[in-house]
Amino acid sequence: MTEVAIQRDVLSDNDAAAAANRARFQAAGTYVLNLMSGPGAGKTTLLERTAEALRGKVRLGVIVGDIQTRRDADRIGRHGVPVHQVNTGGGCHLDARMLTAALDVMDPADFDVLIVENVGNLVCPAEFDLGETDKAMILSVTEGADKPAKYPLMFHESRLMILGKVDLLPYVDFDPDAAVADARALNPGLAVLRLSSTTGEGLDAWTRWLLQRRRQVRDGR
Amino acid sequence: MHEVAVAQRIVDALVETAGRHGGGFVRIARLDLGALTCVDPETLAFAFEVACRDTCAEGCRLEIARLPLVLRCRGCGDEGPRAGPVEPCPGCGAIGGDVLQGRELRLTTLDLDEPAQVEEVA
Numbered sequence: 001m002t003e004v005a006i007q008r009d010v011l012s013d014n015d016a017a018a019a020a021n022r023a024r025f026q027a028a029g030t031y032v033l034n035l036m037s038g039p040g041a042g043k044t045t046l047l048e049r050t051a052e053a054l055r056g057k058v059r060l061g062v063i064v065g066d067i068q069t070r071r072d073a074d075r076i077g078r079h080g081v082p083v084h085q086v087n088t089g090g091g092c093h094l095d096a097r098m099l100t101a102a103l104d105v106m107d108p109a110d111f112d113v114l115i116v117e118n119v120g121n122l123v124c125p126a127e128f129d130l131g132e133t134d135k136a137m138i139l140s141v142t143e144g145a146d147k148p149a150k151y152p153l154m155f156h157e158s159r160l161m162i163l164g165k166v167d168l169l170p171y172v173d174f175d176p177d178a179a180v181a182d183a184r185a186l187n188p189g190l191a192v193l194r195l196s197s198t199t200g201e202g203l204d205a206w207t208r209w210l211l212q213r214r215r216q217v218r219d220g221r
Numbered sequence: 222m223h224e225v226a227v228a229q230r231i232v233d234a235l236v237e238t239a240g241r242h243g244g245g246f247v248r249i250a251r252l253d254l255g256a257l258t259c260v261d262p263e264t265l266a267f268a269f270e271v272a273c274r275d276t277c278a279e280g281c282r283l284e285i286a287r288l289p290l291v292l293r294c295r296g297c298g299d300e301g302p303r304a305g306p307v308e309p310c311p312g313c314g315a316i317g318g319d320v321l322q323g324r325e326l327r328l329t330t331l332d333l334d335e336p337a338q339v340e341e342v343a
Contacts, residue, residue: 001248002333006238010230010252010326092223123259124223127326152306153259156320185307185317188295 014128017096021103021131028108031214032116034132036154038147039120041140042164044072045197046206047117051079053207054113058214061111063102065094065119072117082106093124096131113214122147126154133217138195139183140164141174148182155183160191160209167196227260227326228268234328235278242333247278249332256290257306257323288325292318 009015025032037043047062054060062083064073073085084105086098099116108114116132118125122143126135137158139147142165148155155161161183163176180192193209195202235247254260262285269283289302296315307317 002242002245002335003330004238004242004333005330006234006328007330008234008328010227010234010328013230013233091226095226127223127259149305149307153257156257156306181316182307 011128014096017100018129018131021096021099022133023131024103025108025114025131025133029218030108030111030114031210031217032108032114032130032132032134033210033213034116034118034125034130034135035137036118036122036125036135036158037120037138037140037164038122038143041120041138041143042197043117043120043138044075046138046162046164046195047076047115048079049197049200049203050115050207050210051076051081053203054210055080058112058211059110061106061114062117063099063106063114064117065098067091067119076117082110088119092119092121093128094118094130095128099130113210122151122154126157134159134213136160136162138162138164139179141166141169141172141176145175145179145182148179148186152186155190156186158187158190159213160193162202162206163192163194165196165198166194166201167199224260224264224268225272228265228272231269231283231328232272232276232278235273235281235331236276238331239277239333243335244277245334247281247331247333249282249284250278251284251286251329251331253288253325253327253329254285255288255323255325257320258326260326262287286329288322290320291322293321294318 035043060081062076062081065086067088070085073083077083084102086102135158137154184190193202193205195206235250239247266283273279273281292303293300294310294315295318297313299310299312309316
């Protein structure tokens with residue numbers, strides 16, 4: 001028997017594919033946001049609103065990951081933005097190679113802002129670098145304020161946390177201050193926005209954040 | 222939840238490494254698994270067993286070293302293991318901290334049968 005030292009990150013092939021994606025986005029000057037959340041937090045609805053709000057302002061494209069169906073892509077596509085659906089065929093997350101394959105259809109050079117809607121899952125997507133510029137997440141108030149402590153990785157990895165469905169705050173037992181405090185204990189630089197796709201509250205702040213990040217990245221800040 | 226994908230990547234790395242070292246069977250693979258990683262060790266062990274079938278790692282034992290979460294307090298700089306990422310610092314009580322250890326998902330070493338020995342025994 002021989003012992004062989006290997007010392008290899010298990011996800012190193014994913015990280016290499018992500019680095020190649022990232023270089024491509026930088027060369028094209030495209031801002032890419034990996035949008036993550038648990039299932040049903042409101043990613044697709046937010047992207048429908050976003051498509052309307054940014055119409056004519058930036059060249060927006062959306063890549064949608066789902067285990068099955070084209071339903072989300074069809075919903076977003078009705079709002080006049082190019083959408084590409086990636087089905088993971090049972091996989092609980094997108095990985096960098098799936099995104100690379102999607103770029104054959106969605107050439108980064110054709111977009112100022114590309115949003116990748118990850119598979120609805122509060123756990124696994126955070127583990128896989130896609131090569132995105134930023135990660136953002138939605139925590140909807142119906143999910144409970146304990147989620148940052150229970151599922152820390154996504155909060156740790158994100159640049160922005162959207163507190164979603166805030167129009168429902170009067171009806172649910174959700175302490176936004178506690179949720180934000182726990183999330184910022186994990187990630188002190190985390191930006192937080194309160195948003196409701198139903199009432200439109202916070203939608204302007206969200207699109208401003210998105211456009212500001214795009215400008216900062218484009219200008220190398 | 223993505224233990225099957227992780228197990229497949231581990232087996233790919235084992236097969237490739239065994240090939241570079243003469244093509245023996247992999248008997249033991251050792252993995253560092255940080256506490257903040259979204260991988261369940263028992264599910265991973267099961268997925269690994271299945272992923273090894275019909276490869277040079279068939280029957281390979283997976284030894285998982287679970288690495289506790291280690292944080293550096295942002296208040297007082299205390300470094301040490303914590304039960305969770307939003308636990309208070311034992312020194313100053315500040316919540317959370319920078320992750321020093323806990324994100325590992327890393328193959329460290331493996332034990333290979335040397336192919337020459339296998340032939341002699343046969």
